[in-house]
Amino acid sequence: MQNFVFHNPTKLIFGENTIEVIGKEISKSGYKRILLLYGGGSIKKNGVYDTVVKSLKDNNIVFVEHSGVVPNPVLSHANEGIELCKRNNLEAILAVGGGSVIDEAKSIAAGFYLNNLWDAFERKAEIKDALPVFTILTISGTGSEMNPFAVLTNEYEKKKWNIGAACLYPKATIIDPRIQMSLPWHQTVNGGIDAISHILEYYFNSTVQEVSVSVSEALIRTIILCLDKLQVNPNDYPARANLAWAATLALNGLVGSSTIGEWAAHRIEHGISALYPEIAHGAGLAVVFPAWISYTRQANPSQYERFAKNVWNSNSLDEALAAMKSKYSSWGAPISLRDLNIPKEKIGEIAHNASRLGVVGNLLPLTEREMAEILELAY
Amino acid sequence: MQNFVFHNPTKLIFGENTIEVIGKEISKSGYKRILLLYGGGSIKKNGVYDTVVKSLKDNNIVFVEHSGVVPNPVLSHANEGIELCKRNNLEAILAVGGGSVIDEAKSIAAGFYLNNLWDAFERKAEIKDALPVFTILTISGTGSEMNPFAVLTNEYEKKKWNIGAACLYPKATIIDPRIQMSLPWHQTVNGGIDAISHILEYYFNSTVQEVSVSVSEALIRTIILCLDKLQVNPNDYPARANLAWAATLALNGLVGSSTIGEWAAHRIEHGISALYPEIAHGAGLAVVFPAWISYTRQANPSQYERFAKNVWNSNSLDEALAAMKSKYSSWGAPISLRDLNIPKEKIGEIAHNASRLGVVGNLLPLTEREMAEILELAY
Numbered sequence: 001m002q003n004f005v006f007h008n009p010t011k012l013i014f015g016e017n018t019i020e021v022i023g024k025e026i027s028k029s030g031y032k033r034i035l036l037l038y039g040g041g042s043i044k045k046n047g048v049y050d051t052v053v054k055s056l057k058d059n060n061i062v063f064v065e066h067s068g069v070v071p072n073p074v075l076s077h078a079n080e081g082i083e084l085c086k087r088n089n090l091e092a093i094l095a096v097g098g099g100s101v102i103d104e105a106k107s108i109a110a111g112f113y114l115n116n117l118w119d120a121f122e123r124k125a126e127i128k129d130a131l132p133v134f135t136i137l138t139i140s141g142t143g144s145e146m147n148p149f150a151v152l153t154n155e156y157e158k159k160k161w162n163i164g165a166a167c168l169y170p171k172a173t174i175i176d177p178r179i180q181m182s183l184p185w186h187q188t189v190n191g192g193i194d195a196i197s198h199i200l201e202y203y204f205n206s207t208v209q210e211v212s213v214s215v216s217e218a219l220i221r222t223i224i225l226c227l228d229k230l231q232v233n234p235n236d237y238p239a240r241a242n243l244a245w246a247a248t249l250a251l252n253g254l255v256g257s258s259t260i261g262e263w264a265a266h267r268i269e270h271g272i273s274a275l276y277p278e279i280a281h282g283a284g285l286a287v288v289f290p291a292w293i294s295y296t297r298q299a300n301p302s303q304y305e306r307f308a309k310n311v312w313n314s315n316s317l318d319e320a321l322a323a324m325k326s327k328y329s330s331w332g333a334p335i336s337l338r339d340l341n342i343p344k345e346k347i348g349e350i351a352h353n354a355s356r357l358g359v360v361g362n363l364l365p366l367t368e369r370e371m372a373e374i375l376e377l378a379y
Numbered sequence: 380m381q382n383f384v385f386h387n388p389t390k391l392i393f394g395e396n397t398i399e400v401i402g403k404e405i406s407k408s409g410y411k412r413i414l415l416l417y418g419g420g421s422i423k424k425n426g427v428y429d430t431v432v433k434s435l436k437d438n439n440i441v442f443v444e445h446s447g448v449v450p451n452p453v454l455s456h457a458n459e460g461i462e463l464c465k466r467n468n469l470e471a472i473l474a475v476g477g478g479s480v481i482d483e484a485k486s487i488a489a490g491f492y493l494n495n496l497w498d499a500f501e502r503k504a505e506i507k508d509a510l511p512v513f514t515i516l517t518i519s520g521t522g523s524e525m526n527p528f529a530v531l532t533n534e535y536e537k538k539k540w541n542i543g544a545a546c547l548y549p550k551a552t553i554i555d556p557r558i559q560m561s562l563p564w565h566q567t568v569n570g571g572i573d574a575i576s577h578i579l580e581y582y583f584n585s586t587v588q589e590v591s592v593s594v595s596e597a598l599i600r601t602i603i604l605c606l607d608k609l610q611v612n613p614n615d616y617p618a619r620a621n622l623a624w625a626a627t628l629a630l631n632g633l634v635g636s637s638t639i640g641e642w643a644a645h646r647i648e649h650g651i652s653a654l655y656p657e658i659a660h661g662a663g664l665a666v667v668f669p670a671w672i673s674y675t676r677q678a679n680p681s682q683y684e685r686f687a688k689n690v691w692n693s694n695s696l697d698e699a700l701a702a703m704k705s706k707y708s709s710w711g712a713p714i715s716l717r718d719l720n721i722p723k724e725k726i727g728e729i730a731h732n733a734s735r736l737g738v739v740g741n742l743l744p745l746t747e748r749e750m751a752e753i754l755e756l757a758y
Binding site: 003004005006010011014177209214217238241242254258 | 386388390392393395397601617633
């Protein structure tokens with residue numbers, strides 16, 4: 001096991017009817033003026049917006065609204081948020097939404113102290129400070145609610161890149177699984193597959209790290225079980241709650257801190273959704289990950305056999321990959337580039353886009369050529 | 380799943396040659412004068428003491444030594460520590476040792492701000508503040524290095540009781556698994572069984588909390604695997620590291636925060652070691668837990684069947700309990716009161732001692748009578 005530091009200071013408030021404490025939580029931390037960041041109108045339909053606004057007002061917190069965060073959030077909108085924070089002397093950010101909203105909140109929080117936000121994504125500027133971020137999670141999947149990472153798309157340059165810094169851990173996160181009952185099914189699925197994919201980014205590289213591997217298997221099996229239950233009954237509260245808690249644990253350092261992440265499948269997927277921003281991240285991962293597994297299988301065969309046996313109850317990796325794709329497909333997720341309506345001739349462009357940050361992966365480092373081969377497999 | 384808050388702010392620094400950073404870690408936090416708390420001479424034999432002292436001196440940290448913490452640490456020694464802190468204007472505590480040293484450090488930290496430390500254990504005083512505690516863990520097991528709990532023995536009244544408060548989370552903890560290679564085998568075993576027991580305190584009550592239960596099974600199986608490996612080769616670093624990481628996760632809120640703990644077996648064991656302070660906590664738990672499981676089996680049969688199948692690969696609970704005792708015994712752990720040299724006629728006194736804090740347990744609340752029946756089973 002490699003040396004590591006595990007230090008996750010986010011306060012997670014989890015359960016039914018917890019959203020109403022947000023005002024008190026922010027107030028206790030000493031902040032009086034905040035940016036309220038959210039996406040489209042879903043939080044106005046499901047009552048979350050009203051609960052949040054009432055709680056903020058009850059606690060005398062002044063807020064400036066910045067709505068319109070899109071899935072695969074974009075640089076221009078984050079820059080507008082930074083301007084709003086500066087112009088209004090705001091002290092903190094409250095993100096209400098899924099991973100996209102939280103990622104943009106972190107980007108704004110970091111950008112507040114930078115000359116040029118995108119420089120941090122280009123690794124040209126270091127993130128040393130950030131506005132405090134609070135979150136109310138409405139879609140489980142990205143894990144952004146309890147980690148220090150953010151992904152943003154530079155829509156001018158078609159780059160979907162990431163940042164990470166200790167100061168970007170949310171101060172507090174609220175997850176009320178009940179509000180996720182109203183999600184469209186495909187969003188629940190995309191979130192679950194995103195969470196599975198986060199765990200898998202650490203799984204294959206960690207042959208001797210028994211804690212990480214065995215906990216990973218437990219979390220993946222739990223997510224599969226919960227999605228199966230929710231497909232039958234979207235209002236199954238224990239399934240919603242366990243899916244949400246597992247998705248948070250999937251990328252909060254628990255399975256990742258003691259091992260090295262691959263992040264190659266994610267990089268390839270970012271190549272897809274940078275060019276096709278209408279494709280949800282989880283949907284892209286559903287397509288890319290089985291192909292990545294198949295392509296890299298020789299790099300650590302015993303671990304891949306373990307994956308087949310312990311996650312899919314299969315006797316071979318081929319059987320496991322068939323089971324994985326069959327399961328994803330049964331949930332209505334795409335399992336090929338064709339399912340995503342991406343023509344084969346676009347593969348080169350996607351691989352080129354995905355490789356612009358350089359070689360990725362430790363188990364099997366991938367250049368543009370290998371990425372293209374994986375995309376061929378995914379076609 | 381019940382509502383919960385998960386907020387564990389301890390910074391965990393894990394791996395080989397990490398002890399030497401302690402001075403810098405304390406210094407970065409702004410503390411200049413500390414209490415250096417430890418037990419007997421083992422840290423002087425294995426070089427940990429020298430590494431710590433050098434690191435403190437290199438960082439200009441003044442320290443006052445308080446050695447002689449005993450297994451099952453006692454109130455009088457903690458009170459001496461409080462006096463040392465007050466007399467020398469100390470700002471923080473560094474605990475170097477196993478759970479006993481860390482628990483006493485937390486007790487001193489809380490007692491510094493109380494009129495009478497034991498009042499907190501009696502639930503007569505609230506712990507609102509504490510000196511910051513840093514820890515260097517030398518024996519994995521209690522989990523105290525990353526949680527807000529402490530157990531102390533009032534040797535005058537023969538009470539082994541506990542406290543817990545958010546301010547008692549260690550600020551930072553260092554775990555170098557390599558230094559545990561020099562532990563006597565029975566200490567490694569006691570620590571492992573203590574960690575398994577912590578997980579089990581949450582396991583049987585959590586029927587529908589899939590995340591907690593499945594992660595619990597992964598951790599228990601990992602601890603068993605690591606102990607088996609260490610019995611063959613005490614210098615197996617990955618096994619030491621995975622055992623240590625699993626033991627920390629066993630009681631840091633990961634499996635416990637989303638469910639209700641029983642803590643009945645622990646309470647009974649505290650009744651034993653309050654009267655027999657020479658009996659290690661892990662050894663007492665090895666005796667009590669199988670009996671508690673057997674006694675409470677009707678309270679949640681499906682969960683007990685799951686335990687048999689997923690942890691012990693057994694078809695029935697009887698088979699699983701036999702496997703559990705056989706495994707514990709193969710490690711050299713005691714599995715009966717007889718193995719602990721406790722005469723049968725002491726059972727009443729132990730049960731009486733254990734029940735002085737009142738009824739314990741949620742799945743099956745236990746009074747003195749039921750505790751005595753469990754101890755009979757354990758005889």
